[in-house]
Amino acid sequence: MSSETNTTTTPEPQLLATSRGNALLNVIGPFLALAVVYFFFGITDATQEDGGTFLTPRNNRAVAIPTATVAVAAMGMTLIIIAGGIDLSAGTALALCATVLAWCLKEGASPTLAILAAVGTGCLTGLINGVLISALRVVPFIVTLGTMTIFLGVAKIIAKETTVRPDRTTQIPEWLRGFLSLREQYLFPGKWFVPWSGEVGADASWFRRTAIWVAESLRLPVGVWLVIVLAILLALVLRYTVFGRYVFALGSNESTARLCGINVAWNKIAIYTLSGFFVGIAGIYQFSRLSVGNPTSGIGLELRIIAAVVIGGGSLSGGRGTVVGTLTGAAIMAVIASGCTQLGLSNPVQDIILGVIIVVAVTIDQIRQRRLAA
Amino acid sequence: MPDPLLRMTGVSKRFGATHALRDVALEVNAGEVLALIGENGAGKSTLMKVLSGAVPPDSGSMQISGQPYAPRSPHSARLAGVAMIYQELNLAPDLSVEDNIMLGQETGRWGILRRDLQRQRVRDVLDQLGHPELQPDTLVNRLSVGAQQLVEIARALVMEARIIVFDEPTSSLARHDVERLFGVIARLKETGIGIVYISHFLDEVREICDHYTVLRDGCAVGSGSLEKVSESEIVALMVGRTVDELFPSVPHTPGDVVLSLSRLSGSAVPTDVTLDLRRGEILGVAGLVGAGRTELLRCIFGLDPVKTGTVKVGQFAPRRRPSRMIAAGLGLVSEDRKGEGLAQSRSIADNMTYSRLQPYRTVGFLHLRRRRQAVSQWMRKLKIKAQSQEQSVENLSGGNQQKVAIARVLHQDADVLLLDEPTRGIDVGTKAEIYRLMGESAAAGKAILFVSSYLTELLAVCDRVAVMSRGRVCEVRPSDKWTEETAMAVAVAGESI
Amino acid sequence: MWKQFAIFLALSLAVGCGGGSDTDNSNGNGDASGNASGGGKKYRIAVIPKGTSHEFWKSVHAGAENAARELGNVEILWKGPLQENDREGQISVVQDFITKQVDGICLAPLDSQALVDYVVEAGEADIPVVIFDSGLDGDKKNYVSYVATDNYNGGALAARRLAEVLGKQGDVIMLRYNPGSESTENRERGFLETLEKEFPDINVLSSDEYAGTTPESSLDKATQLLQKHREKVDGIFAVCEPNATGVLGALRDLEMAGKVKFVAFDPNQPLIEGMSGGSVDGIVLQDPVKMGYEAVMALMAQQQGKDVEKRINTGEYVATPQNMDETEMSKLLKPKQFED
Numbered sequence A: 001m002s003s004e005t006n007t008t009t010t011p012e013p014q015l016l017a018t019s020r021g022n023a024l025l026n027v028i029g030p031f032l033a034l035a036v037v038y039f040f041f042g043i044t045d046a047t048q049e050d051g052g053t054f055l056t057p058r059n060n061r062a063v064a065i066p067t068a069t070v071a072v073a074a075m076g077m078t079l080i081i082i083a084g085g086i087d088l089s090a091g092t093a094l095a096l097c098a099t100v101l102a103w104c105l106k107e108g109a110s111p112t113l114a115i116l117a118a119v120g121t122g123c124l125t126g127l128i129n130g131v132l133i134s135a136l137r138v139v140p141f142i143v144t145l146g147t148m149t150i151f152l153g154v155a156k157i158i159a160k161e162t163t164v165r166p167d168r169t170t171q172i173p174e175w176l177r178g179f180l181s182l183r184e185q186y187l188f189p190g191k192w193f194v195p196w197s198g199e200v201g202a203d204a205s206w207f208r209r210t211a212i213w214v215a216e217s218l219r220l221p222v223g224v225w226l227v228i229v230l231a232i233l234l235a236l237v238l239r240y241t242v243f244g245r246y247v248f249a250l251g252s253n254e255s256t257a258r259l260c261g262i263n264v265a266w267n268k269i270a271i272y273t274l275s276g277f278f279v280g281i282a283g284i285y286q287f288s289r290l291s292v293g294n295p296t297s298g299i300g301l302e303l304r305i306i307a308a309v310v311i312g313g314g315s316l317s318g319g320r321g322t323v324v325g326t327l328t329g330a331a332i333m334a335v336i337a338s339g340c341t342q343l344g345l346s347n348p349v350q351d352i353i354l355g356v357i358i359v360v361a362v363t364i365d366q367i368r369q370r371r372l373a374a
Numbered sequence B: 001m002p003d004p005l006l007r008m009t010g011v012s013k014r015f016g017a018t019h020a021l022r023d024v025a026l027e028v029n030a031g032e033v034l035a036l037i038g039e040n041g042a043g044k045s046t047l048m049k050v051l052s053g054a055v056p057p058d059s060g061s062m063q064i065s066g067q068p069y070a071p072r073s074p075h076s077a078r079l080a081g082v083a084m085i086y087q088e089l090n091l092a093p094d095l096s097v098e099d100n101i102m103l104g105q106e107t108g109r110w111g112i113l114r115r116d117l118q119r120q121r122v123r124d125v126l127d128q129l130g131h132p133e134l135q136p137d138t139l140v141n142r143l144s145v146g147a148q149q150l151v152e153i154a155r156a157l158v159m160e161a162r163i164i165v166f167d168e169p170t171s172s173l174a175r176h177d178v179e180r181l182f183g184v185i186a187r188l189k190e191t192g193i194g195i196v197y198i199s200h201f202l203d204e205v206r207e208i209c210d211h212y213t214v215l216r217d218g219c220a221v222g223s224g225s226l227e228k229v230s231e232s233e234i235v236a237l238m239v240g241r242t243v244d245e246l247f248p249s250v251p252h253t254p255g256d257v258v259l260s261l262s263r264l265s266g267s268a269v270p271t272d273v274t275l276d277l278r279r280g281e282i283l284g285v286a287g288l289v290g291a292g293r294t295e296l297l298r299c300i301f302g303l304d305p306v307k308t309g310t311v312k313v314g315q316f317a318p319r320r321r322p323s324r325m326i327a328a329g330l331g332l333v334s335e336d337r338k339g340e341g342l343a344q345s346r347s348i349a350d351n352m353t354y355s356r357l358q359p360y361r362t363v364g365f366l367h368l369r370r371r372r373q374a375v376s377q378w379m380r381k382l383k384i385k386a387q388s389q390e391q392s393v394e395n396l397s398g399g400n401q402q403k404v405a406i407a408r409v410l411h412q413d414a415d416v417l418l419l420d421e422p423t424r425g426i427d428v429g430t431k432a433e434i435y436r437l438m439g440e441s442a443a444a445g446k447a448i449l450f451v452s453s454y455l456t457e458l459l460a461v462c463d464r465v466a467v468m469s470r471g472r473v474c475e476v477r478p479s480d481k482w483t484e485e486t487a488m489a490v491a492v493a494g495e496s497i
Numbered sequence C: 001m002w003k004q005f006a007i008f009l010a011l012s013l014a015v016g017c018g019g020g021s022d023t024d025n026s027n028g029n030g031d032a033s034g035n036a037s038g039g040g041k042k043y044r045i046a047v048i049p050k051g052t053s054h055e056f057w058k059s060v061h062a063g064a065e066n067a068a069r070e071l072g073n074v075e076i077l078w079k080g081p082l083q084e085n086d087r088e089g090q091i092s093v094v095q096d097f098i099t100k101q102v103d104g105i106c107l108a109p110l111d112s113q114a115l116v117d118y119v120v121e122a123g124e125a126d127i128p129v130v131i132f133d134s135g136l137d138g139d140k141k142n143y144v145s146y147v148a149t150d151n152y153n154g155g156a157l158a159a160r161r162l163a164e165v166l167g168k169q170g171d172v173i174m175l176r177y178n179p180g181s182e183s184t185e186n187r188e189r190g191f192l193e194t195l196e197k198e199f200p201d202i203n204v205l206s207s208d209e210y211a212g213t214t215p216e217s218s219l220d221k222a223t224q225l226l227q228k229h230r231e232k233v234d235g236i237f238a239v240c241e242p243n244a245t246g247v248l249g250a251l252r253d254l255e256m257a258g259k260v261k262f263v264a265f266d267p268n269q270p271l272i273e274g275m276s277g278g279s280v281d282g283i284v285l286q287d288p289v290k291m292g293y294e295a296v297m298a299l300m301a302q303q304q305g306k307d308v309e310k311r312i313n314t315g316e317y318v319a320t321p322q323n324m325d326e327t328e329m330s331k332l333l334k335p336k337q338f339e340d
Helices: A003-008 A023-046 A057-082 A090-106 A111-136 A140-158 A206-217 A222-240 A242-252 A254-259 A264-290 A301-311 A323-342 A347-373 B044-051 B074-079 B097-102 B115-128 B145-158 B175-190 B202-208 B231-239 B293-301 B322-327 B337-341 B348-353 B368-381 B398-411 B428-443 B455-461 B484-493 C002-014 C032-037 C055-071 C087-099 C116-124 C151-166 C182-198 C215-228 C241-253 C269-277 C288-303 C327-333
Strands: B006-015 B018-028 B033-038 B059-064 B082-085 B163-167 B194-198 B211-216 B219-225 B257-266 B273-278 B282-287 B306-313 B330-333 B416-420 B447-451 B464-469 B472-478 C043-048 C074-078 C104-107 C129-132 C145-148 C170-176 C202-210 C235-238 C261-265 C282-285 C311-313 C317-319
Touching: A023 A323, A023 A347, A057 A090, A057 A206, A057 A222, A057 A242, A057 A264, A057 A301, A057 A323, A057 C087, A090 A111, A090 A140, A090 A264, A090 A301, A111 A140, A111 A264, A222 A242, A222 A264, A222 A323, A242 A254, A242 A264, A242 B097, A254 A264, A254 B074, A264 C087, A301 A323, A301 A347, A323 A347, A323 C087, B006 B044, B018 B033, B018 B044, B018 B194, B033 B044, B033 B202, B033 B231, B044 B163, B044 B194, B074 B082, B082 B145, B097 B115, B097 B145, B115 B145, B145 B175, B175 B194, B175 B202, B202 B231, B211 B231, B219 B231, B257 B293, B257 B447, B273 B447, B273 B472, B282 B293, B282 B428, B282 B455, B282 B484, B293 B306, B293 B322, B293 B330, B293 B416, B293 B447, B322 B330, B330 B398, B337 B398, B348 B368, B348 B398, B368 B398, B398 B416, B398 B428, B416 B428, B428 B447, B428 B455, B455 B484, B464 B484, B472 B484, C043 C055, C043 C087, C043 C288, C055 C074, C055 C288, C074 C288, C087 C104, C087 C116, C104 C288, C116 C129, C129 C288, C145 C288, C151 C170, C151 C182, C151 C202, C151 C235, C151 C261, C151 C282, C151 C317, C170 C182, C170 C215, C182 C202, C202 C215, C215 C235, C215 C241, C235 C241, C241 C261, C241 C269, C269 C282, C282 C327, C317 C327
Parallel strands: B018 B219, B033 B194, B033 B211, B082 B163, B163 B194, B282 B447, B282 B464, B330 B416, B416 B447, C043 C074, C043 C104, C104 C129, C129 C145, C145 C311, C170 C202, C170 C235, C235 C261, C261 C282
Antiparallel strands: B006 B018, B006 B059, B211 B219, B257 B273, B257 B306, B464 B472, C282 C317
């Protein structure tokens, strides 16, 4: 790692086909986009007559929550997309996990058991996808298109074609209801975390206000913190484990991976199963937010999950993607949704903005690839 | 006498009715480079597939250092110390140099990578290859083809390969990359690794190989030391033909100017190119990889954007779009058969007629019978070997694929043929057929712009040769006023001498 | 305080220069007393429907705007989830309005349980909530009032109308809407229980099939059901508008229109035309305009400290081919819709 070797052995020009650079942009690109969207809505809102609420800590928290649900599932999807696959069943599998959780609670199972069942269901859905893809040698798009409706059907059977409603107060544990709640008693850390709390008037210094703003924004429900922990773990796995290398190798060039003795089938199964684990966790998130298990509430969610990965710089042709990018992608979508509501923009406008962002993100990815190919 | 590093004896393999290999024997000693020579379809690749475990032989045996060797898969061959460096490189483009070299051989404990150990191993191997300047963190897709090849060789070393097979390693390399590769091969020899080197370039073979084995129709028809054999003897073994037959000449005379380029510049290359091409003329374009030859053809054909300058076909300057250019009578054969030139999964008939379907079309419906007749005529004329015209192109040999690509522009009845490396990766016999076709087309009044990296063929086939360097046309001379040395000197120097 | 800070943050980060305007134009940080004291203040009321594409909700919107115009100092913020049935989307909309510190929320909950916690959250932020159209579980203290059609009675009206045209005997089918929708489940219950109690000679052939949320899915399901019971069926009840549209299409496809008596719930243009043409024998009507109006009115009454009834009924009616041209009925058949 000595800088000495770097300076003495600069690569001869013929070795590099393209110039250095871009690497930094790849990493900060999604952040830049998030910042642009955030401040666009923030400024527009602040300058409105009844505005000023968008850039508040309360809104930062409110945006973090839908981000968290999508982000958890999207982390699994990131793995799959890096490995050159796709999972269209993620949405309905997620709802299946939430339904299983709701059903277990309604049947009087202990919360621990119910959560294990939900996560187990998630892993199982991933395992099924992985085994089918490896054993049948059918492209993931088709396999998961099939399992998408299969999981929906299974969830409907469990729910007896209705919504599973465990009793809110007696059957759903307190912590699970507060897992993603914005209510004061569920925030962590507590009010003590905020310096100078309580006595901030119009004359307070900007420094104090900024400190309070940051501290208040960091008081988040447990579920959001869990996402951050999971994200760090997954990023470490991708970066520092042999498995992580194989994920990238598979997506970058599957035949090379096979030639190098990597067990492609097993690794794919592992990738989809791990992704299923994240889907299971995401099921818990959805249940915590809805407090009911509804088989149909995952329909269409897979596209938002995939969009988060793509906006975050993941490449649908495989080999590229980052966990941080995916989190950012999920956040961008949540910011747009929240911003549109608060600016009073109608649903059609929101749909269009989201679509434009996705197209722009994919186009940037394309340009990047073309530049590399040149 | 000690056992050779690799010995194959009596290897036979049948695919259906065809004998791909018949009783082939071959030996490679440690620290020796064996040239495996033969036309396409002679059985070289099947033999190497047997060696690398991709295909089991019907009979015969193999030994490595006297130990029996019978690989069940490419991976088990690798474990036994046999590595293949394929023409299409087998790398994961989004991974770094280090990750590619260590792929499948990661050093780690409990699944956690030991990056420091890996880094050391990678540096050792790159040192061994004589290229410590290759940075382990660089992404492979940012490397040139030559450097990517180094990564693959390094990977073979990490797997402690004792025998390395190079399959046409120089076909897509520029000259300085070739030099570097030869340096690496020399180092590998010193470390006692046995090398099998497959190539069409006999001069190359002479430069780095010690022994040769020639395959023809699945049989080993000759082998021995390269010092004791002449080039024409080898060629005779390969094709059963004399050298004179290699470049068949068809008399043709240049006529009016049909394509004229005036100060043509693309986005990077070409730069300021002015050229005239006449009917009945074959104009060669020589130069190093990256000199802008391919881009020149693409600019002319409207595939790459043109910054300044004009392209005139006859008297007119058509709009620069492939469809308009085809209508104006231009036809392009791409250098990239797999990626661009041919729709690999479609049939011969489809590929041949894509650029001109009008004669078989009635209100949008295809008249398939009429097309079938036309296609089979062309297949006969170009001697395209295939089971039927409905066979998909991906199953054809390289030479036959190239013939289909050329048949397309001929079928299109283009007046100006833009041929980009039409003989790359093709065996000697097919090359001769393609040269004859070019001569015949010129005699029929067509104009040909012929881009090639193989100077010998340019000088033998063309009327005039233009040498390009860094995007510019440095000099145009009649072929007999060039020698390979002077042309190369201009290509490297970038100015006429 | 946060508005100033937001402007400061926006300016300093976007333009790169520190400092912001010091003029205090704060208009409330959830401080309810500040709201009450501000005379001549404009009230911002968020109205959150279940979806935004059905005609029904456009009429609710029109009603809410009517109330706003009448009161003069109210601004309606209209926003629903992106997709019908998107519970999570609706939750996010509620939370965003809490963040925005609106002065009140009128909510048509997509799920009677899932929205409870978020209505509580609004309460904690001193934002009163009126529930409309569909009910909400949990403590009734969480919201100001529940403004809705008596759906049970609507179902009963449908049963009586169908019995009337059938001559109090025959075989009927009831096509359900979607699992977990409180309003339609009440209609279904009202219909079935009334038939059982008041018309013992009417036999229910099928009452456990769900038609789904779209006219297309309803058409498929209705076609299957009618095909299956083709020989026996005398009457059919469709519990909501998309459902009825599908049933009408199925009746026409199978050439059973007019022969099988048909009662729908909620009108739309094809159904009204069907009634003039004799394929539809009755449409149970709600008053969505009144619903939107009453919801906003209830909220404002509470704001001004008046007592508000916990349950406000907006009425239900039956349109028949005979009375459909009366002014009262035609107003309900073609309720006013909100237009930008």
